[in-house]
Amino acid sequence: MKHIFSGFGWELWESNGGLIILDGEGNIYKSVLTTFEAKKWMKENKTSVCWRADGKWDWSRKEKIYG
Numbered sequence: 001m002k003h004i005f006s007g008f009g010w011e012l013w014e015s016n017g018g019l020i021i022l023d024g025e026g027n028i029y030k031s032v033l034t035t036f037e038a039k040k041w042m043k044e045n046k047t048s049v050c051w052r053a054d055g056k057w058d059w060s061r062k063e064k065i066y067g
Contacts, residue, residue: 004035009047012038023047024057 005012
């Protein structure tokens with residue numbers, strides 16, 4: 001896999017000719033067609049608010065903030 005972009009709590013990687021978005025824990029979250037589509041989606045679905053001070057992800061924080 002080849003790293004392309006990190007931002008907003010997500011990472012964009014190229015894998016076997018396709019683009020995938022990984023969550024903060026490295027799990028595959030979504031497949032996308034273009035880097036533009038990926039970056040737009042990542043910005044609209046920010047998860048950086050889920051990063052706790054102790055260095056762990058708390059995914060419920062996204063639901064509390066964005067409803």
